[in-house]
Amino acid sequence: MLIPRAVAVxxxxxxxxxxKRFLRREAARSCAMCVGTGWAGAVCPGHRYAVLPGGHVEEGESAETAAVRELSEETTLVARIDRLLWTGEHNGRPASYFLMTDVSGVPVLSGPEAEEHGPNNSFELRWAGADEFASLNLYPADVREPLAELLRR
Incomplete structure (x- = not known):
């Protein structure tokens, strides 16, 4: 069974x-991005991309709770759910995207992302406009248009 992903927008x-991410694994078979993008080589070439804050929905947890928790763990921001924006897939896993409201704090990299930050697995929080989604390689690509539409409103 695939573990669902909850995402905080x-x-x-x-x-x-x-x-913003850079990820390189020793072998392509142990790299979620190589698997997710269909890379056919044996060695992971390294990936530069960006994702929205989010992660696994833990057993017994709702997707809404997971999105709020993941946002806090990854960025130190505190927020609540405004509404479900859309659903999709992330590396073959079901993903739910939630618009956050009443956001407080200043985004600071924290949690496992801060602990794992290094030359082959780097993380950088940043604000991005729709005109940057392609150059940042916002992943998965199918979130770019609905997110751009949200930002235009």
Missing amino acids: VVDGRRALVI
């Missing part, structure tokens, strides 16, 4: 909070 005007 944090908006500031016409920008969204993303986590």
Whole structure:
């Protein structure tokens, strides 16, 4: 059974909070991005991309609770759910995207992302406009258009 992913969409005007990533694993078979993008080589080439804050829905947890928890764990921000924006897939896993409201704090990299931050697994919080989604390689690509539409409103 695939573990669902819950995603927190944090908006500031016409920008969204993303986590810019660089990931390189020793073998392609042990790299979620190699598997998710269909890379056919044996060695992971390294991946530069960005994702929205989020992660696994833990056993017995709702997707809404997971999105709020993951946002806090990854960024130190505290927020609540405004509404479900859309659903989709992330590396073959079901994903739920929630618009956050009443966001407080200043985004600071924290939790496992801060602990794992290094030359082959780096994380950077940043605000990005829709015009940057392609150059940041916002992943999965099918979130770019609905997120851009949200930012245009």
